[in-house]
Amino acid sequence: MNTPRRAVELLVSVAAEVRLDLSGFPAPPAWTSDALCAETDPEAFFPEKGGSTREGVAMCHRCTVAAECLDYAIANNERFGIWGGLTERNRRSIRLASKEPAA
Numbered sequence: 001m002n003t004p005r006r007a008v009e010l011l012v013s014v015a016a017e018v019r020l021d022l023s024g025f026p027a028p029p030a031w032t033s034d035a036l037c038a039e040t041d042p043e044a045f046f047p048e049k050g051g052s053t054r055e056g057v058a059m060c061h062r063c064t065v066a067a068e069c070l071d072y073a074i075a076n077n078e079r080f081g082i083w084g085g086l087t088e089r090n091r092r093s094i095r096l097a098s099k100e101p102a103a
């Protein structure tokens with residue numbers, strides 16, 4: 001797993017190696033070029049099960065595109081990793097709460 005920007009970079013580099021044509025795929029969202037996580041250890045955003053999320057979440061709180069990142073993660077039902085400062089568990093809670101009928 002990787003951070004959003006690094007995931008795109010990895011896909012592009014692998015595609016180039018295997019000469020895969022990505023021209024039919026959409027360009028990565030513009031906000032990924034400002035992703036603070038691209039400058040750091042991707043492991044902080046995808047910790048091992050039971051590992052600390054503190055470092056990744058703290059970095060997201062300093063990131064200028066956190067809102068866009070979180071919107072993207074929710075819209076695309078990203079189930080793994082830290083996106084926009086929220087953990088997998090945080091986003092799952094949001095998903096479940098949005099499905100609950102209003103009282």
Ligand code: SF4
Binds near residue numbers: 036037038060065
């Ligand atoms: S909010 Fe966090 S995961 Fe999203 S782009 Fe910024 S640093 Fe990366």
